[in-house]
Amino acid sequence: MSARPPSAEDEFVARLIRPLAGEGAFDLKDDVARIIPPRGHELVVTVDAIVVGVHAFPEDPPDLVSRKALRMNLSDIAAKGAKPLGFLLTLALPETTDQAWLLRFFEGLKADCESFACPLLGGDTTRTPGPLTISIALIGAARLGRMPTRLDARPGDFIGVTGTIGDAALGLIQRREPERAARWKLSTAEREHLASRYLLPQPRTAIAEIVARHARAAMDVSDGLVGDLERLCRASDLSARIDVEQVPLSAAAKTALAVDPALMENILGGGDDYEVLLTLDSNSWARFVAECQAKGMEATRIGETVAGEAGEVRVMRDGREFALRHSAFSHL
Amino acid sequence: MSARPPSAEDEFVARLIRPLAGEGAFDLKDDVARIIPPRGHELVVTVDAIVVGVHAFPEDPPDLVSRKALRMNLSDIAAKGAKPLGFLLTLALPETTDQAWLLRFFEGLKADCESFACPLLGGDTTRTPGPLTISIALIGAARLGRMPTRLDARPGDFIGVTGTIGDAALGLIQRREPERAARWKLSTAEREHLASRYLLPQPRTAIAEIVARHARAAMDVSDGLVGDLERLCRASDLSARIDVEQVPLSAAAKTALAVDPALMENILGGGDDYEVLLTLDSNSWARFVAECQAKGMEATRIGETVAGEAGEVRVMRDGREFALRHSAFSHL
Incomplete structure (x- = not known):
């Protein structure tokens, strides 16, 4: 045989x-x-x-x-x-x-x-x-011993994110509700930008080493910015305050939002961003941003952590609190 | 909020x-x-x-x-x-x-x-x-550097297995073809033995350290003894010869086999055994068996590796070749 x-x-x-x-x-x-x-x-x-x-x-x-x-x-x-x-x-x-x-x-x-x-x-x-x-x-x-977790934020840390937030959530709406998206009057390039941000995440591998050197707490944004920040705050036993006006948006997202202001809910609460969300000592911020920029990656400060109830995230707009209905996607 | x-x-x-x-x-x-x-x-x-x-x-x-x-x-x-x-x-x-x-x-x-x-x-x-x-x-x-793979067997190695082979395959037949299994006239204990061998693998964690010290090549038997040995031989670029009479069987399997000799096909080719299949230098065999026995685990020599066509496994019974129709389960 x-x-x-x-x-x-x-x-x-x-x-x-x-x-x-x-x-x-x-x-x-x-x-x-x-x-x-x-x-x-x-x-x-x-x-x-x-x-x-x-x-x-x-x-x-x-x-x-x-x-x-x-x-x-x-x-x-x-x-x-x-x-x-x-x-x-x-x-x-x-x-x-x-x-x-x-x-x-x-x-x-x-x-x-x-x-x-x-x-x-x-x-x-x-x-x-x-x-x-x-x-x-x-x-x-x-x-060894240098990995930032969700548990390591301290009150008074700056909160930053890489890239832009909400593109994938809008890309998903564009697929599911094409008539709604038609009203946004996006250019072809803008439509393709949102579609591709939903279909193909861009992991921030190129700046991982910079995150390792500067971050106190860090995680990726996959289930929605606010919901994920709530998880980080719960794990670190503190609260956070972020400013809607500071959340970095792509040109496509800005165009869509101008027509359809209700999209802010999706931008802050939708998922699939795959950006880095991190907290760091305020003294490290400028260097962190400069090192990211040297790698072609923008980082934006969106708020700060504060001592308070674990997991509370206050989302501010024009000095007033902005209420989100859903803070995070959940598959369960 | x-x-x-x-x-x-x-x-x-x-x-x-x-x-x-x-x-x-x-x-x-x-x-x-x-x-x-x-x-x-x-x-x-x-x-x-x-x-x-x-x-x-x-x-x-x-x-x-x-x-x-x-x-x-x-x-x-x-x-x-x-x-x-x-x-x-x-x-x-x-x-x-x-x-x-x-x-x-x-x-x-x-x-x-x-x-x-x-x-x-x-x-x-x-x-x-x-x-x-x-x-x-x-x-x-x-x-470090001591893990036996499937690729490390040498011609002339003894081939051994732990425990008994075929119980899970018979346990599966017992569930799928209860009328066939009724003819085996097993005791309650024997029926339960086969059922439990199918439902709950017993990983040989207790002798892992002994395997590490003695084995040249090793893998677990999960897709059928002969098919898995063929994979090991293919990876090690050699052949093997095993003796059906040496394959260790439980009392339940022996009882069933006496009534239903066609079961040998299932015993050798069925899956879910979760025993260790290994090759080792013939000089190490006695010590390997003794150390396993000290941990309450039997090990049985079933054949040897030989230089030859990669992946060829000759299954012998009474000095003649025993032909298997299917050597391995495949889920694809």
Whole structure:
């Protein structure tokens, strides 16, 4: 009896997944991978899942679905001032998934593995009678004892965010309520900006090292700015006050908001921003901003932490409190 | 505006999941966890998923489903001579999942977290329109440079397995084909043995350290003895020869096999054994067995590796080759 051909699963793994494998993954010929943290570093781990139909539209381009799944996790790690080392992939596939879809899914993932220097370390692929489900567990390295958590803010810290807030939430409205979005009268470039901010997060990996040096507390904004800040404040046992006028908006968001002022609710409470939210000593602010700018990234001060009830976030506009109905997305 | 109550997801996490959290998980108040490998160790990572309806019956007790999901991964790590440090949990829940089911799910998981000293490091919980899906990424520690992989076997190694083979495959037949199993005339204890071997893997964590010292190549048997050995041989670029008569069977399996000889196919090719399959230098065998026995674990020599076509496994019975139709389960 000669050697049997590899099983269908082995073939599948070999052909599509093996090109993504990194050092320590034994070309995925093993079912475990080894990781040796760089000297003077500790490991940071996080996990995030996408269920198609819940967190992504079934018609989304497959290469963007896989990249979003990876980037959601890269964003978590970057907001902790850490750099990615690799990831584990769980993929539950419906019988109806076609090979062309999977090819594009893995092509997209491979491009991001390379551009973020974040190889695949292992995975489990299975059939499901349900929707396509992707879970990625990401492993990163942070300087030993230097990782900012959500628990480390102190009263009087400046609160900052990178980039712009609300674009992804508006991009989602644009898809779900095209007639509403038509009233915004956006340019083609503005529409594409919002669409792409929803479809493809931009993890702030390039400034992770700057966050590590300056942040007291930090996290990424994934479930809405105000809701996520509430979580940070709850974990750090303090309150915060932010100014709506200071929240950084893209040109597209400003245009839409001018027509449709109710969008402020979505901008502050919507999710999928994938920006860094951090608190830092007021004395560090100017240097933090300058170092971010040197990497091409804007950072904006939106408020400050204050001693007070754990988790309270006061959102101010023109000196008065601005009431949000929903502060955070929740998938439960 | 006073502090908002935590979201439904935060409440859920707090009440059911937080008691499982380990050091470095910040009581799950953060969305990342930190891990510092013990001195002189490297990290080992693996991931395995359960889709209810594919890898578990919908009527399975919830505490056994969660424990099986964890133990599948603990088995991978133990077979690599590593000890668990903690895990990341992805849980996709159908709307219909009731609180009582979830309570039992987490009670079971907590019991295993404690008995295997393997705490929760983080997770992501989401809704799904599909079946309940669990993915666990496990992180363990192996002595630096001492982890046996699938790639390290050499020609002339002894091939050994722990415990007994085939019980879980027969336990599955017992559930799916009760009329066939009735003909086996098993005692109640034997029936329960097979049922429990299918429902609840017994990871060989207790002998992991012995495996680390003696094994050349090692893996756990999860997709069938012969198919998994083929994978090991393919990875190590050699062949193997095993003797059916030497494959260790439980009393229940022997009773069933005496009535229903066709079961040998299921015993050798069925999955869910969660025993350690390893190769070692013939000179190490006696010491390996003795050390395992001192921990209450039997190990049995079933054959040897030979130079030859990569991935070829010859299964011998009474000096003749025994042909298997299917060597491994595959979920794809």
